[in-house]
Amino acid sequence: MKVPFVDMSRLHAPTRDALIEAFARVVDSGSFVQGHEVESFEREFAAAYRVPHALAVNSGTAALHLALQACGVGQGDEVITVANTFIATAEAISLAGATPVFAEIVEGGHVIDPADVERRITPRTRAIIAVHLYGEVADMPALRAIATRHDLKLIEDACQAHGAMLGGGFAGTLSDAGCLSFYPTKNVGTVGEGGMVLTSDAAIAGRVASLRNHGQAARHVHTEPGYNYRMSELQAAALRVLAPHLAEWNAARIAAAGWYAKGLAGLGVQAPEPMGDRHVFHLYVVRHPEREALARYLGECGIATAVHYPTPIHLQPAYAANGAGAGSLPRTEAAVREILSLPMHPSITKDEVDAVCGAIRAFVEGRAAAGRTVAA
Ligand SMILES: Cc1ncc(COP(=O)(O)O)c(C=O)c1O
Numbered sequence: 001m002k003v004p005f006v007d008m009s010r011l012h013a014p015t016r017d018a019l020i021e022a023f024a025r026v027v028d029s030g031s032f033v034q035g036h037e038v039e040s041f042e043r044e045f046a047a048a049y050r051v052p053h054a055l056a057v058n059s060g061t062a063a064l065h066l067a068l069q070a071c072g073v074g075q076g077d078e079v080i081t082v083a084n085t086f087i088a089t090a091e092a093i094s095l096a097g098a099t100p101v102f103a104e105i106v107e108g109g110h111v112i113d114p115a116d117v118e119r120r121i122t123p124r125t126r127a128i129i130a131v132h133l134y135g136e137v138a139d140m141p142a143l144r145a146i147a148t149r150h151d152l153k154l155i156e157d158a159c160q161a162h163g164a165m166l167g168g169g170f171a172g173t174l175s176d177a178g179c180l181s182f183y184p185t186k187n188v189g190t191v192g193e194g195g196m197v198l199t200s201d202a203a204i205a206g207r208v209a210s211l212r213n214h215g216q217a218a219r220h221v222h223t224e225p226g227y228n229y230r231m232s233e234l235q236a237a238a239l240r241v242l243a244p245h246l247a248e249w250n251a252a253r254i255a256a257a258g259w260y261a262k263g264l265a266g267l268g269v270q271a272p273e274p275m276g277d278r279h280v281f282h283l284y285v286v287r288h289p290e291r292e293a294l295a296r297y298l299g300e301c302g303i304a305t306a307v308h309y310p311t312p313i314h315l316q317p318a319y320a321a322n323g324a325g326a327g328s329l330p331r332t333e334a335a336v337r338e339i340l341s342l343p344m345h346p347s348i349t350k351d352e353v354d355a356v357c358g359a360i361r362a363f364v365e366g367r368a369a370a371g372r373t374v375a376a
Contacts, residue, residue, distance in 0.1 A: 001355040005304035006185050006345040011249075015241055019191070022237035029233070034213070037236035045196065045243060051173045053205035055197045056236060057212050060159040060181025062229040063195035064092030067177035068127065070197075070207035071153040073098050077126035081157075082112045083312035083324075084332050085131040088181075089157050090313045098126065102314045102324055104331045110134060110285065110339075113331075114142035121146075127153040132161035132171045134308070135187065135253070135282035136275065140166055140174040155179065159195075160282035162187040163250045172198045177208075182235070185345075187250060187282050188243050194235045249346035253281040256348050260284055263357025267364045270338075283308055284344040290372070291340050294363055301359040306341045 012019065026037060038056050046054035057063050073079060075097040081089055083102040093100040104116040110133045117128055128147055130138040140156075147154040158164070158172035159181035165171065172178025180186075182194030197208045210217055215226030257274045264271040270287035272279065285308065288294050295305045312332050314324040326333070342356055 001352065002302035003304065003343045003348075003352045003355055005306055005341075005343050007347060008184060010347040011345065015245070018241045019238055022241050023234060026233045026237045032233050034230040035233050037233040037240065038231050041231075041236040041240050041243075042196075044240060046198075048243070048246075049170050049173055049198060051170070051178075051198045051200060053197075053199045053202070055199075055205060055208045055212065056231040057195045057197065057208075057229040058231050058235075059193045059229075060157075060179055060183065060195040061088040061092055061095075062212070062227070063159075063179035063181070063197045064089065064129070064155070064157060065095045066208045066211050066227075066229060067155050067179050067197050067199075067204070068092055068096040068098065068129075069211060070204045071127055071155060071176055073126050073153070076124060078122060078124045079127045079129060080117050080120050080125060081129040082131050082133070082332070083314040083329055084110060084309065084336060085133060085157065085313065086159070086309065087313055087316065087318070088159075089129060089131055090319060093129070099124075100313070100319070100322065101125070102312075102322075102329060102332075104329055105335065106139075107331065109136070110335060111136055111138040112143070114139050114146055117143065118146050118150075121150050121152075125150065125152060127155055129155045129157050130175065131157040131159075132164060134272075134285050135161050135164055135280040136272075137161060137164045137166040137171045137174070137278050144175070153177075158198075159183075159186065161280060162282075163246045163277070164280040165277040173200070176201060177204050182239060187253070187280055188239070188246050190235045190238045190242065192232070192235050192238075194231055194239060250277070250280045252346040252348075253344060254279075256344060256353055257281045257284055259350055259353040260342065260357065263354060264360060267357075267361055269360060269364070281344055283341045285339050285341050287335065287338040288340060289338055290367065291338050293367075294360070295340055297363045297366075298356070298359055301355075301362075303356050303359055304343060307339060308341050310336065312336050 077098040154175040156178040161171040178198040212229040
């Protein structure tokens with residue numbers, strides 16, 4: 001059986017008519033940038049997320065950049081985050097004029113290790129960005145305690161964790177400012193690009209609102225140089241159709257993670273355990289010491305896989321001058337060598353998950369028979 005990594009047309013089939021209707025409404029309105037649809041989307045999203053301020057922008061990267069700047073991060077500052085994330089987390093820090101400092105991930109997991117964050121704080125540290133990687137919420141209470149102790153701003157990169165929860169609050173609302181991406185394959189994606197900053201802080205909200213629109217405080221009054229990070233009406237209209245499906249889509253992802261966990265048990269593959277709504281499985285990432293051979297074998301079986309991300313940011317050429325070279329993050333580097341993302345999306349079927357698990361079982365048994373790796 002062929003198993004795709006994601007399947008956007010399957011996902012959008014039930015909402016296709018509603019999307020077309022929304023696009024027609026925008027075309028007929030004659031208003032195309034940050035108008036009624038964006039305002040309505042922000043209001044609806046803020047209510048659903050139980051947060052006072054939701055500010056739409058045109059990407060998750062823009063959301064992170066503005067969140068940092070609105071939190072007062074700038075030239076000469078250091079921001080602590082992880083190296084095993086999409087490059088945009090670090091790029092946003094650079095765009096704000098600051099320097100990323102990379103901390104380790106927790107033992108046996110993929111999210112930031114609060115104890116290592118605290119070890120890396122210097123007099124120049126201004127903020128921490130917790131990345132809820134793959135859909136798992138980081139240890140926000142521990143990070144909040146550190147941020148309070150050292151007078152730092154705490155920001156969430158929740159671009160992969162829409163709808164995940166911790167302690168009754170949504171990922172993205174557990175810090176000074178939370179950032180979401182609406183890239184098409186995210187847990188809620190649009191039919192183009194989009195992002196959002198969530199905050200309870202009126203001052204941060206005001207600054208983001210101004211910076212995303214050329215630093216305009218009022219029409220033709222520019223209080224600081226800003227950017228064009230506005231969301232288009234077509235994207236907001238699409239998101240008003242798609243975002244209400246988040247809970248249902250996350251439930252489907254969590255169910256699929258449960259099928260995987262059962263199907264992979266005893267195969268010597270390190271698989272993530274379902275964690276209720278603390279992990280919404282944007283990606284389903286396993287670890288295996290022979291990752292390359294396993295990925296190759298699955299590919300031959302018609303099963304699509306990917307690696308998120310094959311090179312940690314401290315080893316990317318763009319950040320080579322940053323100082324933290326190979327060996328500086330042993331736990332992160334070990335994880336990156338073994339991670340493999342298996343097919344995961346809200347419309348994946350039990351048969352597809354069973355096919356993936358069956359192929360992994362065949363690989364593991366084949367290796368064991370050849371005396372390479374012994375199945376646990
Ligand atoms: C963890 C993380 N941070 C930031 C981003 C950037 O979001 P965007 O692609 O919308 O700019 C992404 C999206 O790919 C992401 O996965």
